[in-house]
Amino acid sequence: MKQTPGKKLRVALLGCGVVGSQVIRLMREQADDLAARVGAPLELAGVAVRRPGRARDVDVDPELITTDAEALVTRDDVDIVVEVIGGIEPARSLILAAMNSGKSVVTANKALLAEDGATIHRAARDNSVDLYFEAAVAGAIPLIRPLRESLAGDHVHRVLGIVNGTTNYILDKMDSSGASFSDALEEAQALGYAEADPTADVEGFDAAAKAAILAGIAFHSRVTAADVHREGITEITATDVASAKAMGYVIKLLAICARSEDGRSFGVRVHPAMIPRTHPLAGVREAYNAVFVEAESAGQLMFYGAGAGGAPTASAVLGDIVAVARNRLAGTRGPEESTYADLTVHPVGETVTRYHVSLDVADKPGVLARVADMFAKQDVSIQTVRQEGLGADAQLVLVTHRASDAALSATIDGLRELDIVRDVVSVMRVEGEDAS
Template identity: 70%
Template sequence: MMRTRPLKVALLGCGVVGSEVARIMTTHAEDLTARIGAPVELAGVAVRRPSKVREGIDPALVTTDATALLKRGDIDVAIEVIGGIEPARALIHTAFEHGISVVSANKALLAQDGAALHAAADAAGLDLYYEAAVAGAIPLVRPMRESLAGDKINRVMGIVNGTTNFILDKMDSTGAGYQEALDEATALGYAEADPTADVEGYDAAAKAAILAGIAFHTRARLDDVYREGMTEVSAADFASAKRMGCTIKLLAILERAADGQSVTARVHPAMIPLSHPLASVREAYNAVFVEAEAAGRLMFYGPGAGGAPTASAVLGDLVAVCRNKLAEATGPGESAYTQLPVSTMGDVVTRYHISLDVADKPGVLAQVATTFAEHGVSIDTVRQQGKDGEASLVVVTHRAHDAALSGTVEALRKLDTVRGVDSIMRVEGE
């Protein structure tokens, strides 16, 4: 039976994503009604600058008082696309206090305060959905939270930031340096005027924290995620990667320990073989590789940002939440029953590519090899090039603990024959 009274939606924020949400709600109103089982109505739009012209939005709906909009008594669902911590956090709590379910795209807030938000939603018997917070339009959160709920996820590895993937892809395909590739990304609108959140890995780390919580049924915060940016990746690193049959990506990697008693979460640049599916992800696209015990290996791929793609994910959540409202039910909430600790980066085991600037004289290689051996790091291959008393030494290791590799590098820097450690990069996906 079709309900005639509309479900009323408050839109909090009307920037690139919010304006697309409003447009789709208007242009697809009949389809949304048919899919939900009741009309859905945009009842108010909270913004900071009311004087700005917003095409397709009735000015009578616009307000600067988001709190009053949520408290007026007739709102069923709030869509939060403001971003940041405050006032988004306070507004979401206000929504729950007034019986309003929430759809959010706020990765930073969920990574920092997800447990408290889930607790507030559960206490109020309401929904908190956030598909758009990770990987834009790619259906990822709901498949992991629902479709794989009966499986055991052991590893998640993915490209979850389109800006950094665009930059690294340009460096790989054209030979451009980091700054040149960043300038192109900025000119095309892929990078913000201040790209720090993207290129230093903060954006990817927030998404990694959210995915770790879902994948391993444990609570992970942004502070639990080890993070390295990609500003130091050079053309020389790409040349070395190509010699190994690899490319370089900024990866979010989440792993369950072999004994099942802990997990790790990290974001950093890494070399991956060209044969790996993630190596072929180009431009500003995202892709996430999920390894589950029963389902095996799954890859989710698509546009990871942008107004329309992100709005698509928001509207998918809106349909689900509205259906739940009509059924007087709620969808899945937080699942943190395992309470697994998040280990430090030192516990991670992987391979490494180390580039050294060394003196070109007898005995140097033996010294370097001895240093690796003393710290329990086994060498797989070594490549040395020398000229005019200087040399470069590239060492690729077997799998080793990150803590052991860190100790090795610290000792190498103290050798008189080592002029500098030019590059350290992990090798993943093998």
């Protein structure tokens, strides 16, 4: 690309943690390449941090460090603001201040985009600046750009994937070693795959934010985290994992954005589910991410890679910086938020899938008949049923055909009232099978 003489693009960085320090390192190490690809040099204009004295993974010129993020994002000599602080505030205020000052923004902030993306996108449009956020979903895996641009001529039916590395690490560990949830979590924490407070990951909040962003782009509608049905993995037991394994399944935390059959609404949900071991997502190990996209013409696409980590996330941020920088040089902007379709998010009760249900039942004749009758009353058809254990330890394990979440819930409520059902041990969705 031709160099624009004299012009350089100045980048302000908000946050200098795991991702921010890698962004600085890469901007420095790849300066010549980036300049050639952009058409002008990129220069670090300043780095806003909370604790300037803190030890960092990268050397930063002390003169670039500031605690006054607000002043930095509105400075006249800044072209692009990169936000890698995370969380809602002060990130939102800083991004809005930057945009109102005419800066383009690159962010990795899934929580903010899922909670209040509308405000941020509107500010980008009103100020004619760019908003790029490839790093907000699935780390280094190019997913936002393919969905927003490559599939812009197609009709997406479903996005289904593993978008949280921490929970995948934990579930993979439970599956491979038989560990309990708490032991697997502890190991993930020791290895840096899980935070000291793991709530955002293990309760599915992180995956739900990503699901909201993906659904909004895939279905050209506005989706917030509140629209996402969310269940975490904290109640998954070693027994659940072993039982899934025995049946040829593995348990994964899935994010699923699926259009309804009439195409006029869609559902967004994050929950653990059993998938067949032969499904490509079953082979996604450790902290990796993988996402399936099913589109009308393209068919089934899969994207796989590192979903988190400093360098992979920084790679996605850098890609966005190059795009935004090229746009600024050309006096143009990338694609805006697209919400024209304005589809409704349907309640989780309308979700249709298969279920795996384990029941502790009394050791009496006629138990199966009464259990089966309860499923039949709600029109939930049973595909397989088998008894595990004997006598007082007997469990009934049932797998249903496709049924609505509402019908299944009513069935479970009914089962709980039967005197012969001592306990509903587990209820889990089964995904990734074509069989109905």
